[in-house]
Amino acid sequence: DIQMTQSPSSLSASVGDRVTITCRASRSVFTYLNWYQQKPGKAPKLLIYAASSLESGVPSRFSGSGSGTDFTLTITSLQPEDFAIYYCQQSFNTPTFGQGTKLEIK
Amino acid sequence: EVQLVESGGGLVQPGRSLRLSCTASGFTFGDYPMNWVRQAPGEGPEWIGFIRSQAYGGTTEYAASVKGRFTISRDDSKGIAYLQMNSLKTEDTAVYYCSTSRASNWYDFDHWGQGTPVTVSS
DSSP: OOOEEEESSEEEEEETTOOOEEEEEEOOOOEEEEEEOOOOOOOEEEEEEEEEOOTEEEEEOOOOOOTTTTEEEEESOOGGGGOEEEEEEEEESSSSOOOOOOEEEO | OOOOEEEEEEEEEETTEEEEEEEESSSSSSSSSEEEEOOTTTTOEEEEEEHHHHHHHOEEOTTTTTTTEEEEEEETTEEEEEEEEOOOOOOGOEEEEEEEETEEEEEEEEEOOOOEEEEOOO
């Protein structure tokens, strides 16, 4: 299986900040990379698919980039509702998720 | 609006069986593959398997961790997907979610249910 490694594992930021979360795959997944947001007690929510495509209804302050093994999720101008756990997931073959990045309020 | 509602979770002893259901509405259920994803406490999600639509033979794929113990099926007439879990182990304790896939990639999970918790303990 392809291993997905996220960094950092946790991150403190303030409302209005710009933050970047990184995801690395153990081998190339081309652009088969998704990002999810999960809030406590809720299911994950798809934010970004195919590395950089914004899922319908997701605010434009979320963006994704990368290809091959290295990917980033960027959130510009953090809003209070953005504090959550973020997961990357490769969709190239048998799906695997990263361990998550917890975004906390500073 | 797409809605997925899981049911059937609960407390079960190791070695026993449990069947989960995922009742779908708001879309043409038979046209889409259905996935099951689980999440153990404090861990990231883990994909455990999916079933293709009948147009693709209704065949299934499983993660190595559950292959041979778990079986996914579907009843398109009722709009329900099932997860039959046999020979349960304590490490199967998790919240179990069903999800749909985007049409362009079966491994893009675009809609999820609220999840049903399964606890395997004696």
